[in-house]
Amino acid sequence: MDFKTLLDNAQNRRSLLKGMGVAAVGLTFTGALAGCGEKEAKKLANGEEGKLNFYNWDTYIGETTIEDFKGASGVDVNMTLFASNDELFAKLKAGNQGYDVIVPSNDFVERMAQADLLMPLDFAQIPNFEKNVAPEFKDVPYDPKRKYSMPYTWLSLGIGYRKSKVKGTPDSWKVLFDSDEYKGRIAVLSEAGDMFRLYGKYLGKSVNALTEADIKTIEAMMIKQKPNIKAFHEDNGQDLLLKGEVDVVLEYNGDIAQAMVEDEDIGFVIPKEGSQLNSDNLCIPKGAPRPKNAHAFINYLLDAEAGKKITETILYPTPNNAAKALMPDDYKNNPVIFPPADILAKCEYAAYNPKLQPMYEEAFTRVRAA
Incomplete structure (x- = not known):
């Protein structure tokens, strides 16, 4: 086949x-x-x-x-x-x-x-x-x-995007986390730990090296960015992209690979800062x-x-x-499914941190309620 x-x-x-x-x-x-x-x-x-x-x-x-x-x-x-x-x-x-x-x-x-x-x-x-x-x-x-x-x-987390709606390749977490360029056209994950760790990547830190101070910094960034976010999606970011409800979405490479089957206007990129592997x-x-x-x-x-x-x-x-x-x-040989080695070198698996996990969840609850 x-x-x-x-x-x-x-x-x-x-x-x-x-x-x-x-x-x-x-x-x-x-x-x-x-x-x-x-x-x-x-x-x-x-x-x-x-x-x-x-x-x-x-x-x-x-x-x-x-x-x-x-x-x-x-x-x-x-x-x-x-x-x-x-x-x-x-x-x-x-x-x-x-x-x-x-x-x-x-x-x-x-x-x-x-x-x-x-x-x-x-x-x-x-x-x-x-x-x-x-x-x-x-x-x-x-x-x-x-x-x-x-x-x-x-799997790897990255940015799924509609090619005709974005400028070039949105190859930085800034597009999702720290910009109003696509206000109201952004969807991100609804899982607390993943969100905080990826913000950490954007700030130049390891996903496994966040501190309590980092959580406070990231929480403030999330609240500032929240007016630009259309949805905190629940494992259906590819569908939001396919339906045209958003133009950029935080999602797994496999889900976007599925969406690319249906729509050639959809692309995927792992940001230059690196990402989290799961x-x-x-x-x-x-x-x-x-x-x-x-x-x-x-x-x-x-x-x-x-x-x-x-x-x-x-x-x-x-x-x-x-x-x-x-x-x-x-x-x-598909680079969306199997990202190149130089990209994967910037990516990490997350370890469970029993001290930080409840902090992620509590802070994210405050973000969602803000």
Whole structure:
């Protein structure tokens, strides 16, 4: 399959999901549930019922992944959506409501592990990890030895923009954080930690080196900039851009790659000051009612062919070497999906900071209320 066909498929999927109403947070997407009837209540060979509850981000699964897993395992997957890591953490902190697999970002894997919200993984039930995952994702600072998480994607934050509405390439965070040039045509993230860390990048600091004084400085900057902001979006910045509601948006490279499928007037840039890298991960929350099904589902998502189908659909960089090997060269060499090395050298993964995180959240609440 060439990249043009791949992009066409991604576009068709976005239309499919929108038509089903899945793009709205909180709706449910079930695979092959029709006609299950009596079978649904029966136990699988592993002793668990043939169900699994998957709590995921929007537009973040292959078009047929859920149905394919049902066919391979007999397990019905019920997928519901969350809009931010803050929402995911709050939901699990209040008590697991029946989720079997969740998809937190790297710093929240660390945070949830410290809060004793995650179940240690059994590697014997996930053989595709050792077989298929790239070496650099097998032992990571936020989850040493991968005790609690498996890598799903990695991603970078940058600026998505409408080419016909901006002057040149908006290659500085100034466009979003410190300018009225696009007043009323700007959308930024609704996640506190990401926002403060990226402002830190704009100020020339490491995302992991902010101080209490920096938070106060950034809070004042955010309040000053707020009249120019149209929306603090919840994982749908690409849709705001596609609809023409904004001209510049803080968003992940994979989401903008999806939007570029549909509209050639859309571009993406990682600002010259550098950015934050994220990695989204597959975890089993404590209290998961079906941990064996959860392990089987995670192992399935790390399969080469299953990973290829997910990657074809979501267009995010994959940590699955076996899946990447099956993708066309135009995907592997796409600078939006895989930014050049000199750009990535200015980017960092965020670590969870238990002292600063509540300060981020409190300050951001004040910004939103200002």
